[in-house]
Amino acid sequence: MPPLSLLIPIGIAVILILALFFTGYVKASPDTAYIISGLRRQPKVLIGKAGVKIPFLEKKDILNLQLIPIDVKTSNAVPTADYININVDAAVNVKISDQPELLRVAAQNFLNQPTAYICAVAREVLEGNMREIVGKMDLQEMVSDRQKFAELVKQNAEPDLASMGLDIVSFNVQNFIDDSGVIENLGVDNIVKIQKTAAIARAESEKEIAKAKAMAQKEANDAQVAAQQEIAIKQNDLAVKQAELKRISDAKKAEADAAYRIQEQEQRRTIEIATSDADIAKQEKEIVIKKREAEVQEEALNASVKKQADAELYRRQKEAEAQKFEMQRAAEAALFAKEQEATGIRRVGEAEAEAIRQKGLAEAEAMEKKAEAYQKYNSAAMGEMLIRVLPDIAQKIAEPMAAIDKVTIIGSGSEGVSSVADGVPAVMAKLFETMRETVGIDLNEIVRAGSYDAKVNRNVAVSGIPETITLNTQTAEKEEETAVEEKDEDESEKER
Structure with a gap:
């Protein structure tokens, strides 16, 4: 390991070298040129890059680029x-x-x-x-x-x-x-030419513009006319189509209306026919009903008249028989009395008894004839009574017709009216015919012969009566008075 004395100088040297490096470090921008000169034969040029110049030995100069x-x-x-x-x-x-x-x-x-x-x-x-x-x-x-x-x-x-x-x-x-002013004068000709050219160009341009405008306007007008023509054609076609559709619609509507009216008329005619048929059927039914009612009333009237006549005849027959019986009883009683009396005085009273017997026989014969007269008188009286009740019978026959509210007459002229007006006489004629066939009394002959007084009191023969009445006026009046008295007695008994 090197001694510390060596490290210090080395460190100092390094620091100095670094200081010199950083001091000489330069960096040029792109628009600037650094010219480094000194130790080199040719200067070093830095443009947009970095470099190092040796301090104190090289120089940096700047050129603006x-x-x-x-x-x-x-x-x-x-x-x-x-x-x-x-x-x-x-x-x-x-x-x-x-x-x-x-x-x-x-x-x-x-x-x-x-x-x-x-x-x-x-x-x-x-x-x-x-x-x-x-x-x-x-x-x-x-x-x-x-x-x-x-x-x-x-x-x-x-x-x-x-x-x-x-x-x-x-x-x-x-x-x-x-x-x-030469340049300006040089420009005059050019200006004139330019102006002329510009004017010509402008005129040509305006001409072209006007022509183009006219052409465009013409094309626009042509297009507008064509469009309007096309629109008119389309509108005409549309109007024709609408008219055709309207015609078809009107025709269909007219057909539908006609069909509806025809159907309505058919229905109305059917209804009217049905109503008329119903009315006719109703009227026919009513006529049948009225006819049946008239027949029933006629039959009832005939039955009533016949019943009344039969009752009256039966009553008078019974009265005659009772009267005959009473007279016979009275005669028998008288005869018995006379016989008893004759028993006592046979001899004295045989002649008288015989006279009395003859008288009784005569009276009995008279009574029988009277009964027969009553019977004959009853037939004439029945005719008289029927004649008296004929207005009531006609009224009863006409009452159903009077109750009819409405009469529909089918027929032309006066036939329908006459047929209705002849209804009551026809029923009366039918009644006369029925009386003639059932009872044997011909009311027509009675009506032709006159009144009861002419036929009975005056001994007028009436054809159609089963037997001819030949009673005298006095006997008839007496018998009539007796019949009236008996009738009054019957009414009194009924009231009681």
């Missing part, structure tokens, strides 16, 4: 190739070249110099070259082709600036100025 803008103007008027004095104003950008050879030249010329110095040197070189080019070119050529003028000046000035270590980055001509 940034662009240097220069406004180059001619200090006085410069005559052109066509002897026109002009002033030129240009904007130029230069910089120190980064090529090693040119950089070394620039280091020799501008090391540690300010930018203003570099700008002044470069301006003098550029102005001289610009004057040289102005003298070689015509004014019109320079004015019309500034780029050519700038390229010629740049090409002419680059060797001079390269000998100083500078590069031309850009050269732009700003203005050409003359005090005589």
Whole structure:
């Protein structure tokens, strides 16, 4: 292990070396060039990188590599190739070249110099070259082709600036100025030409624009007309289609309405026919019912009349028989009394008895004839009674017809009315026929023969009566009075 006395110097030496290193360490930015010179035959150039310079033995110098803008103007008027004095104003950008050879030249010329110095040197070189080019070119050529003028000046000035270590980055001509107004006069013709060309171009353009507008408007109008025509065609087609559809719809509707009306009329006719048939059937049924009722009433009336006549006949027959029986009993009683009396006075009363017997026989014979007369009288009385009740019978027959609310007469002319009006007489005729066939009494003959008084009291023969009545007026009146008295007695008995 080395002794401590050796380590200390070594440490100090190391520290010194490190201090020297860090002290000599340099780093250049990209727009700056560090020129390190001293121990080397050629200076070391650092651009955008780091390096080490030996302290106290080497030196670091700086060159600015940034662009240097220069406004180059001619200090006085410069005559052109066509002897026109002009002033030129240009904007130029230069910089120190980064090529090693040119950089070394620039280091020799501008090391540690300010930018203003570099700008002044470069301006003098550029102005001289610009004057040289102005003298070689015509004014019109320079004015019309500034780029050519700038390229010629740049090409002419680059060797001079390269000998100083500078590069031309850009050269732009700003203005050409003359005090005589030549440039302005040169521009008059061009202005006129340009204006003319511009006017022509404008006119052509306006013409083309107008033409294009007209064409566009025409096309638009054509398109609009075509569209309107197409719309009109479509609308016409639509209207035709709508009309056709409406016609079809109206036809269908008319057919439906006609079918509905026909069906409605058919239904109405069917209903009317059914109603008429029903009314006719009802009327026929009512007629049958009324006819049946009339027949029933007729039969009932006939039965009632017959019953009443039979009852009256039976009553009178019974009365006659009873009267005959009473008379016979009375005669027998009288005969018995007389016989009893005759038994006592047979001899005296045989003649008287015989007379009485003959008288009784005569009276009995009279009574029999009276009974027969009663029987014959009863038939005539029955006819008289029937004649008296004929109005009531007609009323009873007409009552059902009077109760009918509505009568529908089917038929033309007066036949229907006459058929209705003939109903009651027809029933009456039927009643007369029934009476003639059942009872044997012909009411027609009785009506033709006159009243009861003419036929009975006056001994008028009535055809149709089973037996001819030949009673005298006195006997008939007596018998009539007896019948009236008996009728009054019967009514009194009924009231009791």
